Amino acid sequence: MRSQLSQRWVAWRQLDGTGMGATVARRKDGTEKNRRTPLPDVARQLFVFSGNECAWSDPNCTTRLVTAENGWVGEIAHIIGAEPTSARHEAWDGKDVDDLRHFSNLMLLCKVHARNIDDKPSRGEFTVEYLRAVKERHEAPYRFGLEQLESEFKDAVAGNIVTPATTMRRYFRWEGVDLDPAEEAEVIALVGKLADRVGTLTRQARQVLALVVKEDEPNCQLIERRLTADSTTLISICEELAGIEAAELYVDEWGEDLPRVVLRGGAVSGIPEMWGQLRMFATSEGIDLNDIIVNLDFSLLD
Ligand SMILES: [Zn+2]
Structure with missing residues (x-):
């Protein structure tokens, strides 16, 4: 056949x-x-x-x-x-x-x-x-x-194109803290580093990451259901996410809670709260986190 x-x-x-x-x-x-x-x-x-x-x-x-x-x-x-x-x-x-x-x-x-x-x-x-x-x-x-297939294909052929943040004016305005230009430049550089690391992930891994940030460390069952992924796929995605120190699989040693995917700040050691900040920023500015994390448009912070 x-x-x-x-x-x-x-x-x-x-x-x-x-x-x-x-x-x-x-x-x-x-x-x-x-x-x-x-x-x-x-x-x-x-x-x-x-x-x-x-x-x-x-x-x-x-x-x-x-x-x-x-x-x-x-x-x-x-x-x-x-x-x-x-x-x-x-x-x-x-x-x-x-x-x-x-x-x-x-x-x-x-x-x-x-x-x-x-x-x-x-x-x-x-x-x-x-x-x-x-x-x-x-x-x-x-x-x-x-x-889905087409976007995977585009990713594979063209590589992931990251649009970096250049001024982060919108983000700083939202955050409301007064940074001097040197401090601002430092944060922009760190976010640039984060964007580049996220850009090395496959699209599917970025989708999981976006969901984990949005839902604030959900359990695996929810992720599997939302993204129609099976456990094996999710485990390998978690390894990918751990590879850039963005997130990892967390299994409760007493087995009381369902395994979850938890965030790690490693990719942005200078700004460990970045994921949570991004979540709040996106929510209050009406931005879809997928556009930043999945579609890699970090210029939405500008
Ligand atoms: Zn028929």
Whole structure:
């Protein structure tokens, strides 16, 4: 059996092989049909967000679009039908024919469900709004997964780009203490060092760190639930965080409390309270800590 990835390629080729966008189909009277083949990018997008499963969810259909034998049993179905006699065509605003083959108007179903929403006896059961909701619900987790994957990919390819704090004016104003310029420069340098260290972490480790700072040293269960990480992953992330002395796993030796991730000030030895300060600063200034810790934009302190 082929790998998941090569199955995807096979499916893309099959979707492509339908002569995407090349020709315009004609009706018997010679006029152009509204129904056009989806653009190749749209077909790929549909497949990526399908998880290789029919989008039907009521009841949930788990039919695989590319079968174990590499057969293609999926069908691209229109939510608003393209042809005048087709299902839900009356919902079309009649403006741009190409809207009908846009990603948002198409869903990937198994042949049974594609037939069910289009056939005359049954199609009246399914409104445009209902089908859009079915599509949305099915695609959402894959969209999220893809976004994650893309950001991981960007990180891996480009390296983590740290935007350093240069003046920290906003932070000093919020803190309300009067530092002379030399003292300010010292704090800015320390925060710069911290930013660089955080920038060496993987994105996932930065997400854990941001959560630990936000939630003030939460237990592992909460972290695993929020970030849908398993214990093994979390343990290795904790090692990563300990490596820059930002945080570490704390296990109560009496086993009374759940293991927690606790913060360490090592990365910023000159300002040990920095994590707590950052939390309070972000809260009172309405800044998302993720933008600083995960997206590495320390210029938000300026
Ligand atoms: Zn199905």
